[in-house]
Amino acid sequence: MYKCAIILAAGKGKRMKSTLPKVLHKVCGKEMVNHVIDTMRASDLSDINIVIGNGSDDVKESTKFTDVTYSFQDKQLGTGHAIMCAKEFLKHKKGIVAIFNGDVPLMREDTVRRLINTHQDNGYQCTVATSILEDPTGYGRIIRKDGLVDRIVEHKDCNKEQLNTKEINAGIYCFDIESLVKGLDKLTNNNAQGEYYLTDIVEILKDNGKTVGAMVVDYEETMGVNSRVDLAEVEKILRNRINKIHLDNGVTFINPENTYIGSDVQIGRDTIIYPNNTIEGTTVIKENCIIHSNCRIKDSTIESGVSVDNSVILESTVGENTTVGPFAYIRPETTIGKHARIGDFVEIKKSIIGDNTKVSHLTYIGDAEVGENCNFGCGTVVVNYDGKGKYKTRIGNNAFVGCNSNLVSPVEIDDNTYIAAGSTITDHVTKGSLAIARARQKNIEGWVNKKGMKK
Ligand code: UD1
Ligand code: CA
Numbered sequence: 001m002y003k004c005a006i007i008l009a010a011g012k013g014k015r016m017k018s019t020l021p022k023v024l025h026k027v028c029g030k031e032m033v034n035h036v037i038d039t040m041r042a043s044d045l046s047d048i049n050i051v052i053g054n055g056s057d058d059v060k061e062s063t064k065f066t067d068v069t070y071s072f073q074d075k076q077l078g079t080g081h082a083i084m085c086a087k088e089f090l091k092h093k094k095g096i097v098a099i100f101n102g103d104v105p106l107m108r109e110d111t112v113r114r115l116i117n118t119h120q121d122n123g124y125q126c127t128v129a130t131s132i133l134e135d136p137t138g139y140g141r142i143i144r145k146d147g148l149v150d151r152i153v154e155h156k157d158c159n160k161e162q163l164n165t166k167e168i169n170a171g172i173y174c175f176d177i178e179s180l181v182k183g184l185d186k187l188t189n190n191n192a193q194g195e196y197y198l199t200d201i202v203e204i205l206k207d208n209g210k211t212v213g214a215m216v217v218d219y220e221e222t223m224g225v226n227s228r229v230d231l232a233e234v235e236k237i238l239r240n241r242i243n244k245i246h247l248d249n250g251v252t253f254i255n256p257e258n259t260y261i262g263s264d265v266q267i268g269r270d271t272i273i274y275p276n277n278t279i280e281g282t283t284v285i286k287e288n289c290i291i292h293s294n295c296r297i298k299d300s301t302i303e304s305g306v307s308v309d310n311s312v313i314l315e316s317t318v319g320e321n322t323t324v325g326p327f328a329y330i331r332p333e334t335t336i337g338k339h340a341r342i343g344d345f346v347e348i349k350k351s352i353i354g355d356n357t358k359v360s361h362l363t364y365i366g367d368a369e370v371g372e373n374c375n376f377g378c379g380t381v382v383v384n385y386d387g388k389g390k391y392k393t394r395i396g397n398n399a400f401v402g403c404n405s406n407l408v409s410p411v412e413i414d415d416n417t418y419i420a421a422g423s424t425i426t427d428h429v430t431k432g433s434l435a436i437a438r439a440r441q442k443n444i445e446g447w448v449n450k451k452g453m454k455k
């Protein structure tokens with residue numbers, strides 16, 4: 001049967017007290033709306049429409065690589081009104097539409113599949129994901145009759161008895177498309193909030209002799225985010241879930257509670273992650289690495305056997321058995337070879353560093369290509385910027401750069417060369433030579449006495 005999906009993401013999220021639209025708040029490094037999109041895709045829902053309104057340009061920008069379509073809700077008149085705004089998307093479609101509130105990011109793909117199967121197998125026209133809560137405050141309540149769903153009553157519209165109902169609407173549904181579209185015409189905003197509630201469709205369907213079922217799901221999957229407190233709680237649940245996957249795969253976390261791994265990160269076996277690390281985006285860490293405390297690694301590839309300590313690595317690649325840090329800063333578009341060493345207070349930007357090359361301390365390398373087996377003395381600076389433009393420096397294999405040297409770009413340093421400490425290199429250093437570019441030392445005999453400066 002044909003299946004499509006709609007995500008409701010037009011609301012402002014007043015209770016977040018934020019200028020950012022609610023669905024763009026991140027959970028484990030990824031926007032809530034993108035979590036929802038990923039879950040839908042993973043459960044074979046490929047035709048996805050997002051209802052946008054508040055901050056619509058930002059929501060579009062954040063979802064632009066996800067191959068979704070958009071409907072626009074000019075004024076946020078409620079979740080039912082949001083679906084009315086997606087009528088064009090539903091037009092001429094027959095089959096099932098899964099509808100997700102954009103602020104429910106923890107639902108698992110298996111559960112979505114189960115919801116769709118429950119819907120199909122029972123021939124319901126609508127199936128609602130629900131949870132049982134000790135404290136259901138704020139959620140719409142599920143009013144059941146003969147096991148089926150009779151209607152959903154929003155918290156603010158509940159009478160005393162309904163307030164005691166512990167089964168809540170998770171904001172995730174399957175609908176028969178045609179029944180939904182017909183029902184939309186009958187929605188009114190005659191309720192406590194003066195809004196068109198999607199949840200009122202349930203009663204409308206039922207009054208037309210259709211059946212609405214429910215599927216109870218663990219609250220750890222259905223928790224909605226309305227405030228920063230909710231956001232922090234959801235973050236914790238997802239963090240535990242992600243960390244458990246890595247632990248089960250053979251990764252050691254010294255303290256999982258204090259280890260922050262993004263949902264798309266991959267980590268190989270026998271890698272050890274110390275506390276207080278943030279590993280984000282599309283980062284891949286291979287096997288047998290040690291990530292000591294206080295690192296931030298984003299969108300990078302760390303090959304096997306690498307050790308990183310107290311360092312930042314962004315959009316870069318680090319080769320096998322290389323060590324990084326403590327206190328190194330690897331900036332985007334850097335590729336570091338195997339068995340290399342990037343030591344303390346070293347910054348590398350948009351550069352290639354060859355295998356076995358050592359940059360042990362207090363050095364800046366920017367816009368450079370460095371060969372294999374080179375050694376950078378303490379305090380080397382690649383002077384890649386003249387105030388206007390950036391220039392490239394190329395260094396061959398087996399170069400030895402003495403301490404406190406400046407390499408003024410653009411400059412070429414050939415294979416098997418030495419640069420004397422304290423040199424400011426502005427010209428080509430030819431193969432096999434020693435370059436000295438500094439004033440010769442001169443001792444002025446008796447100077448101290450003559451100046452009367454003797455102590
Ligand atoms: C909604 C449900 C409630 C359920 C809860 C689950 C309704 C009427 N109520 O309440 O039964 O228990 O979710 O979390 O549906 N949105 C729009 N346009 C609008 C209004 C909302 O796109 O005009 C979007 C929001 O961006 C959000 C989602 O719909 O992603 C839910 O809106 P929200 O205001 O958070 O609904 P709740 O009050 O939580
Ligand atoms: Ca909500």
